[in-house]
Amino acid sequence: MSHRYYNDGYYQQVPDLIQQFIYSFYRHIRDRNTKEIESMYEVSFVKFSENFYKGSSWPPFESVAEFAERDHVFGLLYKELYYRHLFAQSIPTLQDRIDSFKNYSELFDLLLNNNVNMILPNKWIWDLVDEYCYQFQNWGQYRCKPANMNDEDLERMKSCKDIWAVETVATTLQRLVDRSGIVKELEEDGGVKLYSYNGLYPNQSNVLRLVGYFSLLGLLRVRCLVGDYQAALKAIYPINLFDQKNLFATRIIGAAICLYFYSGFAYLMQRRYLDAVRCFNYISLHIYRVKNHYMHSNQLEVLRMNERHYALLALAVALCPASAKFLDETVQLQLNDRQEDHIATMCRGGLSAEKVLETLFSEAGPKFVTLQAPNYTRPSVNSNDQAFRGQLAAFMEEARIALALPTLKQFLRLYSSVTLTKLANLLEMEPAVLRAALLKRIERNVQIRHNGSNLDMTYGEEVKATDLDFTLEKNAETGEEMVIAQVAPANVSFVPLLKHHINRFQNILKDLDNSTIAA
16 A cells, blocks of 8 residues: 655655554554663654654654554654654744644643553653743744744734643643642652652553653743743742752753753842852753763753853853852863853953843843734734843843942952042042942842752742942941941862863873874
């Protein structure tokens, strides 16, 4: 029998190898053969995608359904892979985006309303939830560029209000969390059982449980994308970012990156730089330790995200130098290699600092999604840019305060106490303007930091977060307002840094010797 399907304007044949693959894939899923399912998902599907469908789509399920006994559940899983591959290899059409959303909705409704007994690889379950959130983000970017749409798509978009809508996606993720019972389980044992069993309990399906767990991370991401950072951190309850001992997300590199990238960014945007640095430090160190295990297809994505972590880490350290004490030595060295010049520029303040701040924020931050649909009668307006500009403006407002008075520290190292008038003259400022700036700095010298044990990631306690502590006091004798400074001693070991540069210098000498010999 001929198995053909219509694609890209002509009919294509379904290769025998693909027919056999789909038949075997279906049988292994039906028989719960976990090792074979994992091999076919992580190896065979990737290989066949590269060899047969690079730059094009897999056959639609209707053309291969008979090889899977037209099984409805397998069809939903196959379509999820079909659309994921299509999004990665080409620019999806409006219909593709709608159909993918409907397939996800049907698949999740199946999990919510039925007792599912299948077992899938943990990574597949993570990829499924991750792709759901990615396609939501992609839709948010797509719909806000009506200038790129034809008249037919513009008209159709007016009736797509519920497709990939923020609250629809967030509600679905929350329902999956609730249905899975994962919150109660994590509250009871802190994730010990989930971690020790690697998510697969004896004689039980792992699908709903892990979909619920990963939906916590999905909610974090969705709320971050719309700029609701408090809700984002609330969403991951009861996952403790600062206790990684039994943290199941660390078993899958993509899940760990999602958890710490978006949590760190949420803290950054709430001026909780200490907690932001702790998040970025952990995930950067985690990637450094495990990166050699990810030499396959997602290695480039892992490394790309790692660069974003270091860019955001540079922002946090520049805005709050005291946060550097939370950096592991390895991360500190990596940060110096990547961002040392940028950090120095930001700490000097001025227009150059603002340019670096904006560049790092735009390159490393999320692709924000606006809650409100665009006006399709004015297709020239790009509301994506408006969403980004709004978040950038909020970030820069705080950054300017943090980086104001860049030379203040050097003067207060010279004077443990100085009159406000004299300091204003040294800084070439009006005393009233300087006083207002100093009060803002004093207010921001105190930050909220998580104590490491509370399961609410929005919780925090007030702590000093500065290496330049000062107060404004009136001199009892003269009545003049004084700036009383106490610069904290730098508690930094330069040994690792010196060793690092010595090793680099030795490598340079070795390369020079080799080039001389070769010549």
